[in-house]
Amino acid sequence: MSDALSPQFKPAAKSVAPHKLLGPKGKLLGTAKAPMTDAQALEALRLMMLGRAFDTKCFSLQRQGKIGTFAPLHGQEASIVGSAMALNPESDWVVPQYRETPALLRQGYPLEQIILYRQGHPHGGFVPDGIKVLQFQISLAAQIPHAVGLAWGMQLQQQDGVSVAYFGDGSSSEGDFHESCNLAGVLKAPVIFLLQNNQWAISTPREIQSAASDLAARAPGYGFPGISVDGNDLFAVYQATAEAVTRARAGKGPTLIECHTYRMWAHTTADDPSRYVDEKEEKRWGTRDPIDRVQRYLADSGNWSDDKAKAWEAEIADEIQSAFDNAAKVPPAGPEALYEHVFETPTSTLNRQRAAHLQEQ
Amino acid sequence: MTTLTMVEAIRETLRAEMLRDERVILMGEDVGHLGGVFRATDGLRQQFGAQRVFDTPLAESVIAGSAVGLAISGLIPVFEMQFLGFSQNAFHQICQQIARTRFRTRGSHTCPITIRAPFGGNVRTPELHSDSMEPQYAQGTGLKVVMPSTAYDAKGLLASAIRDPDPVLFLEPLRGYRLVSDDVPDDDYTIEFGKLRVMREGDDITIVTWSASVPVVEQAVEQLVAEGINPHVVDLRTIVPLDEAGLVAAVEKTGRCVVVHESPAAAGFGAEVITLLQEQAFYSLQAPLKRVTAPDAPYPPPGIEGHYIPSSELVVRAVRETLID
Numbered sequence: 107m108s109d110a111l112s113p114q115f116k117p118a119a120k121s122v123a124p125h126k127l128l129g130p131k132g133k134l135l136g137t138a139k140a141p142m143t144d145a146q147a148l149e150a151l152r153l154m155m156l157g158r159a160f161d162t163k164c165f166s167l168q169r170q171g172k173i174g175t176f177a178p179l180h181g182q183e184a185s186i187v188g189s190a191m192a193l194n195p196e197s198d199w200v201v202p203q204y205r206e207t208p209a210l211l212r213q214g215y216p217l218e219q220i221i222l223y224r225q226g227h228p229h230g231g232f233v234p235d236g237i238k239v240l241q242f243q244i245s246l247a248a249q250i251p252h253a254v255g256l257a258w259g260m261q262l263q264q265q266d267g268v269s270v271a272y273f274g275d276g277s278s279s280e281g282d283f284h285e286s287c288n289l290a291g292v293l294k295a296p297v298i299f300l301l302q303n304n305q306w307a308i309s310t311p312r313e314i315q316s317a318a319s320d321l322a323a324r325a326p327g328y329g330f331p332g333i334s335v336d337g338n339d340l341f342a343v344y345q346a347t348a349e350a351v352t353r354a355r356a357g358k359g360p361t362l363i364e365c366h367t368y369r370m371w372a373h374t375t376a377d378d379p380s381r382y383v384d385e386k387e388e389k390r391w392g393t394r395d396p397i398d399r400v401q402r403y404l405a406d407s408g409n410w411s412d413d414k415a416k417a418w419e420a421e422i423a424d425e426i427q428s429a430f431d432n433a434a435k436v437p438p439a440g441p442e443a444l445y446e447h448v449f450e451t452p453t454s455t456l457n458r459q460r461a462a463h464l465q466e467q
Numbered sequence: 468m469t470t471l472t473m474v475e476a477i478r479e480t481l482r483a484e485m486l487r488d489e490r491v492i493l494m495g496e497d498v499g500h501l502g503g504v505f506r507a508t509d510g511l512r513q514q515f516g517a518q519r520v521f522d523t524p525l526a527e528s529v530i531a532g533s534a535v536g537l538a539i540s541g542l543i544p545v546f547e548m549q550f551l552g553f554s555q556n557a558f559h560q561i562c563q564q565i566a567r568t569r570f571r572t573r574g575s576h577t578c579p580i581t582i583r584a585p586f587g588g589n590v591r592t593p594e595l596h597s598d599s600m601e602p603q604y605a606q607g608t609g610l611k612v613v614m615p616s617t618a619y620d621a622k623g624l625l626a627s628a629i630r631d632p633d634p635v636l637f638l639e640p641l642r643g644y645r646l647v648s649d650d651v652p653d654d655d656y657t658i659e660f661g662k663l664r665v666m667r668e669g670d671d672i673t674i675v676t677w678s679a680s681v682p683v684v685e686q687a688v689e690q691l692v693a694e695g696i697n698p699h700v701v702d703l704r705t706i707v708p709l710d711e712a713g714l715v716a717a718v719e720k721t722g723r724c725v726v727v728h729e730s731p732a733a734a735g736f737g738a739e740v741i742t743l744l745q746e747q748a749f750y751s752l753q754a755p756l757k758r759v760t761a762p763d764a765p766y767p768p769p770g771i772e773g774h775y776i777p778s779s780e781l782v783v784r785a786v787r788e789t790l791i792d
Contacts, residue, residue, distance in 0.1 A: 231573050251535070252535045
């Protein structure tokens with residue numbers, strides 16, 4: 107008997123330390139330099155605060171029966187906004203899952219559209235011309251191939267845009283994620299796989315989702331790099347995404363970025379996390395709040411204060427209210443909407459069914 | 468006018484559409500270097516280059532899913548599912564994503580995508596290559612399902628599919644790829660979807676069929692005519708959209724109908740055809756409507772597939788039974 111074969115490729119024994127720049131108390135770590143100006147940090151902060159305030163309001167409206175089930179973003183603001191800030195909305199596409207409201211807003215997507223979507227109005231699916239976002243995606247990971255296709259299409263048409271696919275640790279178990287990484291690697295497509303590891307897929311914890319030490323560690327298997335970052339650190343997420351965007355634009359292909367974050371609220375308004383979440387763990391993550399640390403950082407340079415916080419909270423509440431007011435101006439949809447946009451020109455079957463249906467009303 | 472086999476007609480149409488519109492790109496497993504396992508794309512990579520005729524990794528879901536992004540970026544993807552049976556691996560991308568993109572975005576994003584897929588039995592393929600799954604896709608709501616049976620129709624319907632603003636599943640009966648050949652005009656033409664083809668005028672009974680079952684029905688008709696029966700025969704060509712008016716008129720003409728298809732009976736497209744006739748042609752009917760289909764059993768190993776696929780003898784028998792007053 108010869109000695110046992112030693113596999114050339116071995117799983118890592120433990121997770122790598124995620125890349126960090128800004129500590130939980132709002133101080134740059136060690137010799138770290140801020141990757142964005144204070145003006146950019148303020149823009150990002152505004153989006154993060156708006157995203158949280160909007161989902162907080164929506165949660166209470168859902169409890170009053172005024173909007174449908176939705177997935178709040180609480181805790182993931184830095185992952186969502188830090189990555190979106192690295193994009194050029196003129197050329198780059200945001201391909202969301204369903205928690206990425208502020209990333210869509212930065213691309214120019216109107217907040218009232220998201221309200222209509224959550225109200226269940228069919229017009230909520232509409233994407234205004236020239237706004238480079240896809241609609242929210244409920245089929246987990248199904249949007250990742252779309253992002254690869256967009257990147258591929260831009261590459262074939264010699265445009266310098268990139269696409270960013272947002273998804274989570276649960277979605278990273280789906281076949282669409284793996285098929286997408288594999289094709290994107292072959293194509294060297296200008297796509298960024300933005301994996302928000304929020305530690306939970308509804309009630310299923312990260313360790314049950316995969317035996318991989320790091321989800322980002324899968325990237326080399328597809329022939330491109332993976333980056334692990336502190337997903338609650340706006341600066342680290344921004345820097346990692348900006349570098350991935352630079353690589354993609356230079357024709358060097360995709361990057362997988364794993365943002366380590368935490369879903370601080372329920373999976374959706376229909377979920378009860380008290381049945382499975384460990385309170386201690388949740389508390390620990392609560393001390394790493396992504397918004398708080400940016401406010402502290404900006405306070406150090408005189409760009410943030412309690413007064414400013416109050417003023418912004420009021421402005422944001424007004425902005426949300428005016429979006430709700432705009433959404434309310436859209437007439438309610440009736441049964442005829444069932445038959446619109448199935449095809450560009452309805453089939454004779456649909457026309458017959460529509461006529462019968464509307465006559466019954 | 469040139470006599471072409473069905474696979475030749477498909478290849479020449481792909482070539483013509485790529486010449487006509489530079490946004491048209493082909494993708495799929497083995498469609499490039501090899502020219503497709505049935506040579507439907509033979510020579511196209513050499514003519515148009517690897518950027519427009521792309522060999523993909525073996526992954527049906529991302530082939531279908533990336534086509535959504537390619538379409539939204541402004542291209543017109545034509546992708547091949549090597550066999551319709553394997554399209555199940557991409558079913559969610561085809562039916563949840565491609566088919567619904569227009570509806571869920573209220574027309575802001577669209578998928579002018581053509582999905583080509585060979586299907587059908589009696590060619591001694593291994594398991595899972597032969598299934599007729601058109602009824603599953605007919606419920607794709609937002610997806611057109613096109614099923615040619617001749618080289619002439621394959622050219623006109625494929626040109627319409629590629630120019631259609633909506634996604635089209637273009638199903639190619641693989642037994643007919645080389646067995647079916649007919650005269651095809653050299654000039655450009657399209658065939659409108661939702662217009663059935665009257666294969667034969669007759670007065671005694673109406674036979675409704677499509678795609679792979681057309682040659683079976685043709686054989687049965689020879690026998691029936693020899694027996695002095697004069698059937699009216701129609702080929703639906705497209706099941707979505709369905710030519711409701713043409714179908715009703717064809718059956719009202721004779722008051723009797725047999726529907727023939729290769730997929731299993733339960734919830735097959737024949738069930739839809741018969742329901743429609745019951746709703747819209749009931750008072751012209753003189754006999755119960757009848758189906759000739761595969762049984763509600765999985766597609767079998769090739770050694771017994773001849774017993775699974777509807778035969779011309781079964782069609783003849785069903786017609787005789789329907790003609791008894």
